[in-house]
Amino acid sequence: EPEVTQTPSHQVTQMGQEVILRCVPISNHLYFYWYRQILGQKVEFLVSFYNNEISEKSEIFDDQFSVERPDGSNFTLKIRSTKLEDSAMYFCASSETTEETQYFGPGTRLLVL
Amino acid sequence: QQQVKQSPQSLIVQKGGISIINCAYENTAFDYFPWYQQFPGKGPALLIAIRPDVSEKKEGRFTISFNKSAKQFSLHIMDSQPGDSATYFCAARGDYKLSFGAGTTVTVRA
Secondary structure, eight states, rough: OOEHHHHHHHHEEOOOOEEEEEEEEETTEEEEEEEOOTTTTEEEEEEEEEEEEEEEEEETTTTTTTOOOOOSOEEEEESSSSGGGGGGEEEEEEESTSSSOEEEEEEEEHHHO | OOOOOEEEEEEETTTTOEEEEEEEEETTTBEEEEEEETTSOOOOOEEEEOOTTTSSEEEETTTEEETTTTTTEEEEOOOGGGGGOEEEEEEEEEEEEEEOOEEEEEEEEE
């Protein structure tokens, strides 16, 4: 069964450093998303992406964040200068259309020290 | 702005019992209501979903009841098993994104 994959599974970084989280969405999916989950809290939407453009973004997704589809398979989330409060589990998701179910990857646990 | 409210925060049920989780939403533009199951350290996995033109959907031991006029929906887990012990999130879709409830941790005692 096709699945969304994410790398790395864990990332530890120093405050102020840049991190790039990588995702490989399901191959025939056209819509891509990033969500995050701070420990013990609910899953929060960050951004949606379609046709090489951001479709929607939340207030969390400020200028420190960017997304990119650098090739035909990868979808990345970059945090330019990490803060302590960026520590969370980051989930990538994809869907075939906006009408279809979003499938989530296993997540990247980011710890900012 | 909390668009999806979920309760209870946690529940304990005996093996074979029924688990009931409730959610309420505010935005009438939501068009799709999935439930996700999450095990520790894993991503949310789709469990079952419903669209607002249907009042009930059943898949195996899992049933969603949907009340459009009350803007509420619930998940029933029948014959709960220890393997059902997980966190369950309701969600609602609108404007390209999912809004999640706060989650319910279900513990099934053997």
